[in-house]
Amino acid sequence: MRGIVKQFPGVRALDGVDLDVRAGEVHCLLGQNGAGKSTLIKVLAGAHQPDEGTITFGGESVRLTSPTAAIRLGVSTIYQELDLVDGLSVAENIFLGHEPARMGFVSQGEVRRAARELLTGLGHGEIRPTAEVGRLAPAAKQVVSMARALSYDTRLIVMDEPSAALAHDEVENLFRIIRDLTARGVAVVYISHRLEEIREIGDRVTVLKDGRTVAVGLPAKQTPTSQVVSLMTGRNVEHVFPPRPAPGGHEGRPEILRVEGLSVPGRVRDVSFTVHAGEIVGLAGLVGSGRSEIIEAVYGARRATGRVVVEGVPVRGGSTTRAVRAGMGLAPEERKAQALLLDQSVMRNISLSSLGRYARFGWMDRRREASDAWRQVEDLGIRPPHLERPIKNLSGGNQQKAVLARWLINGRRLLLLDEPTRGVDVGARAELYAVIRKLADEGIGVLLVSSEVPEVLGLADRVLVIREGRVIHESDARDLDEHNVLDMIMEGRPA
Ligand SMILES: Nc1ncnc2c1ncn2[C@@H]1O[C@H](COP(=O)(O)OP(=O)(O)OP(=O)(O)O)[C@@H](O)[C@H]1O
Ligand SMILES: [Mg+2]
Incomplete structure (x- = not known):
């Protein structure tokens, strides 16, 4: 992506952003709240049309005029606001709009079987394909969303804060899935505010600030967190936690x-x-x-x-x-x-x-x-x-x-x-x-x-x-x- 500009009424959300992603890498996209991360990936997903800029995919210049165009190219996206349909089942959500058909017929049994296979592959065989999505816990919804992204034949998968709703052990599971994907040559764009994750899973880092790229492709494992934070915020954030009163100081209080x-x-x-x-x-x-x-x-x-x-x-x-x-x-x-x-x-x-x-x-x-x-x-x-x-x-x-x-x-x-x-x-x-x-x-x-x-x-x-x-x-x-x-x-x- 080169020189991407996206203007909303009164806000220039992206002001000339560059992003390069290689096959088989985990590319972390960082930036403060409102920096433009989700907007950029919506452009990549064909959900927003950029006002300026070019996108090249697999060496060819492309125009992503709709989400379908992006999916056809091999880009699938897990959005920050999960866009699941609460009233539908898990299997229906995963295959919404692209049911696995055999000889032209969609069999419900086939859809459920394929859904179960994907969920099991994600280490969540306990989520029933027939369960109603609206009744699932946040972490389970995240898994369903992931299964949907994987249900396409994908070359690039974008994850917008996939770990936000996950606990420690589930994040480990997510990382295992990401490593499987990248081992097969799939590229991953990974957005997270948990900076310690970047070092663990990331290969390279791009930092956005106020709709501009302030760092491109830094090595994720070698770049100190303090440097990333100062790139993101434009300042040094040293004392994250405020000082506490002395231990036991609360005992006498009501x-x-x-x-x-x-x-x-x-x-x-x-x-x-x-x-x-x-x-x-x-x-x-x-x-x-x-x-x-x-x-x-x-x-x-x-x-x-x-x-x-x-x-x-x-x-x-x-x-x-x-x-x-x-x-x-x-x-x-x-x-x-x-x-x-x-x-x-x-x-x-x-x-x-x-x-x-x-x-x-x-x-x-x-x-x-x-x-x-x-x-x-x-x-x-x-x-x-x-x-x-x-x-x-x-x-x-x-x-x-x-x-x-x-x-x-x-x-x-x-x-x-x-x-x-x-x-x-x-x-x-x-x-x-x-x-x-x-x-x-x-x-x-x-x-x-x-x-x-x-x-x-x-x-x-x-x-x-x-x-x-x-x-x-x-x-x-x-x-x-x-x-x-x-x-x-x-x-x-x-x-
Ligand atoms: N549909 C919209 N209409 C108007 N302004 C928008 C719209 N979508 C995003 N914006 C604005 O664009 C800017 C970038 O938003 P974006 O959602 O891309 O940020 P982000 O980096 O994903 O932040 P976060 O970490 O909080 O998710 C913000 O100022 C936001 O208010
Ligand atoms: Mg966002």
Whole structure:
């Protein structure tokens, strides 16, 4: 790709971008939220038409006038916003529009068999081809999307943040698949905000900043992460995690949350813990270990037994309304599906859960709504910084930041954050961590779930390690390192 330009109303998303990808390599495409990564790969996928620039594929100049044209050429794409059809089955989604036909006839049995073969090849034979996609967990949806990309005879496969919804062991599985592909000469374009992945899987790196290429084809294994980060952000990001108060400093402070003997049938067994004012408690564990279920049960979004006490007052379970009244706020894992009003403005998406605060005597205090929202746009670096834009036109990571901002302004006593930095770039992560720490310092309690162990260890004061629905370890975050936490969550080995 040479000199690619793409203009949206008011935004020059790509301003002369170059990208070279070789057969059999993993080419990492990096850049901050809004840098233009997804736009570039949509041009490559034939989903956007560039205003300027040329594309050469296999030595020939090509025009990718539609997604079908790109697929025919051998380019398949796994989009950041998975474009699966919830109401259809797994097999139907995989072969949508190109069913394997035998002698001109499409047999449902054949479609299911082919789907099962692809899923098994991906190490996920447990996903049933007949299951409805809308009912699958995020990680399983990612696998289905991958199976669809592989169902074509592909020479180049583009993956836009494929690991964002995956936990540690699933990322290993993804990398195994990528290595199989590249060994067969397939080229992979890989987008991720988890920079440690680049070194592990990448061959070369191209960095975008503000729609321009700032580095082309750097060697992935030799280029220091600090250099990549400064290319992406234009600055040095040294202190990613804000400083913590002294260990044990929370003991004397009021208890915000007490959970006793919490159980969710088949998922969570007899979990007890506390969160004090000013404290960030992290839950570390694999996807499926029960982390999210614990948070959801505390929030009343899941049937559970046991006691949940907020600031000394028992909260009867099974109702999110009661949880909110008790002072809880939950930023759910699947923010986009569960929380975003795509056609509404950035401001309304931020103020949504606090609208009550802006209503006075029957009219809305729009000025306060705007100034609170604006502070979040600045604190979290939401780009472009316009309150009135429809949120659907923001990049994936900026949408994430806006939905998180909603929970950060709503003045709750206890914040439940499920995967807060999914899809958020390194620079913005540091800002987000600082905001969360500041809220804690102001006296709220935070319960954090993250698949990224370094994040739990860097941000939380105290860590609970969850395995198979139980707390298998609890200690000060400073007493743990990534290695022993991984040992515990994967093997159940004691610290
Ligand atoms: N359909 C659209 N209409 C208007 N602006 C758009 C549209 N799609 C993208 N943009 C803008 O183009 C710029 C690049 O967005 P893009 O989605 O390519 O970023 P990205 O690098 O993928 O970011 P992220 O890491 O957050 O996913 C952003 O400023 C975004 O707001
Ligand atoms: Mg993107």
